[in-house]
Amino acid sequence: MGLSSKSSDTHSYRTTLKHRQRQKRYYQAxxxxxxxxxxxxxxxxxxxxxxxxxxxxxxxCCWPGCNEVDLDVLTLDHVNDDGGRGRRSRExxxxxxxxxWLRDQNYPDGFQTLCGSHQLKKEILKQRRAAQGFxxxxxxxxxxxxxx
Ligand SMILES: [Zn+2]
Numbered sequence: 001m002g003l004s005s006k007s008s009d010t011h012s013y014r015t016t017l018k019h020r021q022r023q024k025r026y027y028q029a030x031x032x033x034x035x036x037x038x039x040x041x042x043x044x045x046x047x048x049x050x051x052x053x054x055x056x057x058x059x060x061c062c063w064p065g066c067n068e069v070d071l072d073v074l075t076l077d078h079v080n081d082d083g084g085r086g087r088r089s090r091e092x093x094x095x096x097x098x099x100x101w102l103r104d105q106n107y108p109d110g111f112q113t114l115c116g117s118h119q120l121k122k123e124i125l126k127q128r129r130a131a132q133g134f135x136x137x138x139x140x141x142x143x144x145x146x147x148x
Contacts, residue, residue, distance in 0.1 A: 042096045049099040054113040061115040068115035077114040
């Protein structure tokens with residue numbers, strides 16, 4: 001009697017465990033499917049946007065002589081970057097949200113596709129120009145006696 005009741009408990013415990021595992025698998029699978037769906041949408045939107053703003057309407061970096069076509073390293077660049085990156089992300093969000101906003105606006109001018117290296121290169125050139133401008137300004141101020 002004692003033995004049979006114990007085995008029945010074990011059985012129901014196993015059933016519950018199995019049921020829980022099945023539920024867990026179901027939720028995991030569902031979550032993965034949902035993530036995959038979102039990921040596919042994100043990639044499609046990114047591809048579409050970066051293709052539009054790419055070199056010659058192709059998914060490619062716009063920097064002269066650059067042939068980078070890897071979606072993972074391509075990014076959208078604000079052509080006349082006047083510190084607008086922060087403002088832009090505040091207004092329209094970033095990533096998928098921003099790509100969607102651009103598409104809703106029928107892809108306005110002022111953006112280009114750049115690879116990560118050339119995004120960085122652009123930033124370096126900008127800082128170098130700013131430093132040169134500062135040196136020129138200092139030289140100019142030194143030339144004016146009352147400024148010293
Ligand atoms: Zn590039």
